[in-house]
Amino acid sequence: MNTKINRILWPAILFIVLVALWALAVRFFDVKAYILPSPSDVLDVFVTESQTLKSATLATAAAAGLGFLISVIAGVSIAILFSQSALIRMSCYPYAIFLQTMPIVAVAPLIVLWFGFGFQSVTTVVVIISLFPIITNATTGMTSLEQGHVELFELYNASRWQLLFNLRLPNAVPHIVTGARISSGLAVVGAIVGEFFAGASDKLKGLGYYVQSTGLLLKTDMLFACIFLSAALGVVLFLLVSLISRGVLRKWTFDLNNN
Amino acid sequence: MDIPSGGFLTLLGPSGCGKSTILRLIAGLTSPTDGDIQFNEGGTINRSFVFQDPTLLPWRTVWQNVALPLALRDDSNGDGQIEDVLKLVGLDSTHWQKYPRALSGGMRMRVSIARALVTNPQVLLLDEPFAALDELRRQQLNEDLLAIWAEQKCTTVFVTHNVGEAVFLGQQVAIMQSDPGQIAETIAISLSQPRTAALRTEQEYTELVTHVSSQLYRHQTNEALA
Numbered sequence: 273m274n275t276k277i278n279r280i281l282w283p284a285i286l287f288i289v290l291v292a293l294w295a296l297a298v299r300f301f302d303v304k305a306y307i308l309p310s311p312s313d314v315l316d317v318f319v320t321e322s323q324t325l326k327s328a329t330l331a332t333a334a335a336a337g338l339g340f341l342i343s344v345i346a347g348v349s350i351a352i353l354f355s356q357s358a359l360i361r362m363s364c365y366p367y368a369i370f371l372q373t374m375p376i377v378a379v380a381p382l383i384v385l386w387f388g389f390g391f392q393s394v395t396t397v398v399v400i401i402s403l404f405p406i407i408t409n410a411t412t413g414m415t416s417l418e419q420g421h422v423e424l425f426e427l428y429n430a431s432r433w434q435l436l437f438n439l440r441l442p443n444a445v446p447h448i449v450t451g452a453r454i455s456s457g458l459a460v461v462g463a464i465v466g467e468f469f470a471g472a473s474d475k476l477k478g479l480g481y482y483v484q485s486t487g488l489l490l491k492t493d494m495l496f497a498c499i500f501l502s503a504a505l506g507v508v509l510f511l512l513v514s515l516i517s518r519g520v521l522r523k524w525t526f527d528l529n530n531n
Numbered sequence: 532m533d534i535p536s537g538g539f540l541t542l543l544g545p546s547g548c549g550k551s552t553i554l555r556l557i558a559g560l561t562s563p564t565d566g567d568i569q570f571n572e573g574g575t576i577n578r579s580f581v582f583q584d585p586t587l588l589p590w591r592t593v594w595q596n597v598a599l600p601l602a603l604r605d606d607s608n609g610d611g612q613i614e615d616v617l618k619l620v621g622l623d624s625t626h627w628q629k630y631p632r633a634l635s636g637g638m639r640m641r642v643s644i645a646r647a648l649v650t651n652p653q654v655l656l657l658d659e660p661f662a663a664l665d666e667l668r669r670q671q672l673n674e675d676l677l678a679i680w681a682e683q684k685c686t687t688v689f690v691t692h693n694v695g696e697a698v699f700l701g702q703q704v705a706i707m708q709s710d711p712g713q714i715a716e717t718i719a720i721s722l723s724q725p726r727t728a729a730l731r732t733e734q735e736y737t738e739l740v741t742h743v744s745s746q747l748y749r750h751q752t753n754e755a756l757a
Contacts, residue, residue, distance in 0.1 A: 421588065423580075424580075427560065427578070428600050430603045438588075438602070439588070442588070524589060
């Protein structure tokens with residue numbers, strides 16, 4: 273219990289210290305607000321622009337959440353396909369890596385060109401950026417089987433499907449969870465990048481759109497608020513996935529507290 | 532090599548002589564490059580294999596692990612059978628809903644044996660199942676295995692490199708040598724059944740262990756000299 277309190281207490285103290293230093297520095301050096309707004313300026317924006325920020329956060333959360341779910345489903349499906357044949361795996365894997373190494377900032381305008389401005393493009397960017405960790409981790413989990421387990425299934429003449437559902441998939445669950453935790457953080461980054469390029473036309477504009485527009489308009493206090501909310505959104509999604517996975521993994525030997 | 536129906540044969544030999552290979556050939560996990568394996572009953576035979584490791588699935592409970600072979604055969608009426616084999620290997624119902632990680636090494640092996648027995652095999656193959664256990668547990672499981680064999684009446688082949696274990700369990704002990712891997716000699720063990728823990732201190736048993744040990748040694752030496 274004591275460590276649990278400490279884990280919240282000490283970061284909180286550090287937060288207060290840092291914000292205080294920030295406020296003092298702005299005042300002491302007389303920094304212009306469009307370079308570095310003071311903490312109270314940012315806090316003001318949270319109050320005056322609360323409606324805008326709320327709907328922007330929800331829009332970004334929706335795109336990140338939906339894209340993340342699509343990634344998990346598509347990633348696991350692709351991994352199932354990969355697990356069925358070494359030939360498929362060999363043929364497709366370089367392109368899966370390609371997907372990961374493509375600079376998303378360069379691809380996003382292309383996505384807009386193909387899918388138009390709006391939510392669908394934002395979600396597509398999210399899927400592209402968060403798909404890879406799921407594919408690799410799920411594929412590893414479905415193919416790194418214990419020899420003894422495989423022979424056990426051979427002994428009872430298990431079919432391909434029985435092997436998939438009774439051995440490959442359950443064996444991959446801890447790996448899929450690891451992939452999902454990595455992807456959850458990336459999903460929010462993807463949503464912000466997507467909105468940066470494609471978010472201008474939506475009725476509900478996301479945080480990424482405001483990051484772009486307020487940056488140009490030198491509304492730095494608003495920019496700070498958007499950055500803070502983006503990061504917070506990533507943390508929330510990460511915690512949500514961790515919470516769900518903790519429940520799922522109770523059956524498995526893996527202990528998430530060690531990560 | 533001939534194994535009588537319902538008999539208990541132990542395969543004894545040094546590491547790398549092909550004991551496990553013979554077992555895997557009988558199990559059908561490996562295909563023979565030459566020669567063949569015939570069963571008296573003909574046709575497909577119901578074979579079960581107990582691996583060196585318990586090979587339990589960590590995400591399945593004890594009960595679900597034992598149920599796996601039945602599930603793979605789409606046999607959903609095996610609850611009574613599962614209960615029977617779990618009791619037979621000495622696991623009472625307090626353990627049935629536990630996950631393998633909550634069990635000791637000996638208990639896991641018991642679950643593994645129960646899983647092998649749940650399909651009512653005609654042939655039971657065991658590949659050094661107790662090698663990782665301490666001596667006391669190993670002896671206890673040896674005694675229990677004999678009791679199970681007496682009740683199930685399945686033809687049993689047991690691979691080991693422990694002479695005492697081979698003599699205690701087998702009706703016959705087949706001694707193997709390596710390079711080339713072959714059966715050098717089969718020794719009949721005429722100790723009466725049922726065999727219990729008390730047997731280990733009897734002269735008849737210790738003499739047989741000495742005899743088998745010296746034969747095992749002799750065959751390895753011959754081959755080393757050749």
